[in-house]
Amino acid sequence: MTNDINGPSRRAVATILALGASAAQFVRPALAQPVTVKADVRIDANEHPEGPIAQAVTAATAALSKSNRYAPGTEREDLITTIAAIDGVKPDMVVPWPGSSDPLYRLVRAYSSATRGLVVAAPVFEMAAGIATDAGYKVTPVPVRPSDLAHDVKAMLAADPNAGLYYICNPNNPVGTLTPLADIEWLAAHIKSDAILLIDEAYIDYTPAQKSTALLAKYPNVVILRTFSKVYGMAGMRMGYTLARPDLIKPLMDWGSPSPYMLPVPAIAAATASLKNYGEITKRVEAIAITRDWTIARLEALGYKSTKGLCNCFMVDWRTPAKPVQQAILAKGVAIGRNWPVWPNMSRITVGTPAEMKAFIAAVEAVKP
Numbered sequence: 001m002t003n004d005i006n007g008p009s010r011r012a013v014a015t016i017l018a019l020g021a022s023a024a025q026f027v028r029p030a031l032a033q034p035v036t037v038k039a040d041v042r043i044d045a046n047e048h049p050e051g052p053i054a055q056a057v058t059a060a061t062a063a064l065s066k067s068n069r070y071a072p073g074t075e076r077e078d079l080i081t082t083i084a085a086i087d088g089v090k091p092d093m094v095v096p097w098p099g100s101s102d103p104l105y106r107l108v109r110a111y112s113s114a115t116r117g118l119v120v121a122a123p124v125f126e127m128a129a130g131i132a133t134d135a136g137y138k139v140t141p142v143p144v145r146p147s148d149l150a151h152d153v154k155a156m157l158a159a160d161p162n163a164g165l166y167y168i169c170n171p172n173n174p175v176g177t178l179t180p181l182a183d184i185e186w187l188a189a190h191i192k193s194d195a196i197l198l199i200d201e202a203y204i205d206y207t208p209a210q211k212s213t214a215l216l217a218k219y220p221n222v223v224i225l226r227t228f229s230k231v232y233g234m235a236g237m238r239m240g241y242t243l244a245r246p247d248l249i250k251p252l253m254d255w256g257s258p259s260p261y262m263l264p265v266p267a268i269a270a271a272t273a274s275l276k277n278y279g280e281i282t283k284r285v286e287a288i289a290i291t292r293d294w295t296i297a298r299l300e301a302l303g304y305k306s307t308k309g310l311c312n313c314f315m316v317d318w319r320t321p322a323k324p325v326q327q328a329i330l331a332k333g334v335a336i337g338r339n340w341p342v343w344p345n346m347s348r349i350t351v352g353t354p355a356e357m358k359a360f361i362a363a364v365e366a367v368k369p
């Protein structure tokens with residue numbers, strides 16, 4: 001029902017469309033329909049409820065009038081050096097992309113296959129598995145650890161010790177929980193030397209102490225994926241980046257257009273301005289945490305248990321199939337997230353503004369699932 005957080009294939013198709021005709025053979029036409037969500041409250045797509053911070057809007061607006069040039073100035077270099085300084089890596093480890101779906105698609109295509117498979121958690125953001133499945137690659141889902149809902153890294157390795165790509169999402173969309181850094185490092189240390197550990201940190205700004213950046217210097221086969229689509233409020237602007245050794249990124253160029261060199265200049269400017277005014281992002285993180293904890297407490301008071309989400313999403317257990325509940329809540333004007341096949345009674349909830357979450361709780365009270 002949405003065009004952002006719907007199932008794997010539609011996400012994959014959106015990326016494929018962005019990559020252009022060379023990947024057209026993978027498009028499944030029935031899934032390639034963009035759908036706009038019609039709801040007063042949209043807490044379905046893990047976006048931020050507000051647009052870019054004011055400084056980013058100012059920077060993007062200034063860049064817009066110079067957008068007759070592919071590269072009006074040093075915008076791309078400025079973004080790379082800003083990220084490199086923040087993460088303490090050499091600038092050649094940073095590659096900006098138009099969002100993170102684009103490099104995710106390429107990473108799956110380049111580093112997994114029918115024989116060297118992809119290992120993912122269940123549940124986890126389904127895009128990587130969707131891309132691999134569409135390509136006819138081997139996919140091994142491994143349930144999250146029951147005790148803390150973290151990725152079960154030992155089970156992930158045991159499930160396919162010969163995999164080409166291990167996908168970790170930290171914090172994990174949709175559960176909102178963290179996988180301890182020590183566990184992620186254990187996986188980095190134990191996978192085959194020619195396998196890749198991909199750490200998707202789309203939501204890491206909500207838990208900045210959990211960044212995996214230090215692993216890059218210790219393990220040569222780690223790739224970190226980040227995006228400006230979430231707390232930065234830039235999903236519609238398309239900016240993200242990879243942190244990895246340049247030789248790991250080079251093969252990705254075989255899987256689509258040279259998009260890292262053809263980025264929208266206003267989006268680059270907005271991304272750099274967001275990082276340079278990070279205090280505003282921290283304020284957003286704090287506000288979302290307060291609203292999230294309020295929402296989880298209200299749901300608990302109504303008798304519904306939730307996962308202990310630490311970012312801008314969590315899952316709530318309706319104790320009855322989630323799809324009809326999602327439809328009933330939508331009929332009240334509130335679009336909530338989908339459910340995952342492993343947990344059919346649970347819906348993902350994205351944290352919006354306090355007013356939006358009050359409307360959500362009012363809808364739950366009215367629907368009484």
Ligand SMILES: Cc1ncc(COP(=O)(O)O)c(C=O)c1O
Pocket residue numbers: 004005045046098099100101102104125169173200202226227228229235239240
């Ligand atoms: C974990 C994760 N990775 C990647 C993406 C892709 O986002 P984008 O292409 O907008 O950067 C999303 C979007 O929902 C996500 O949740």
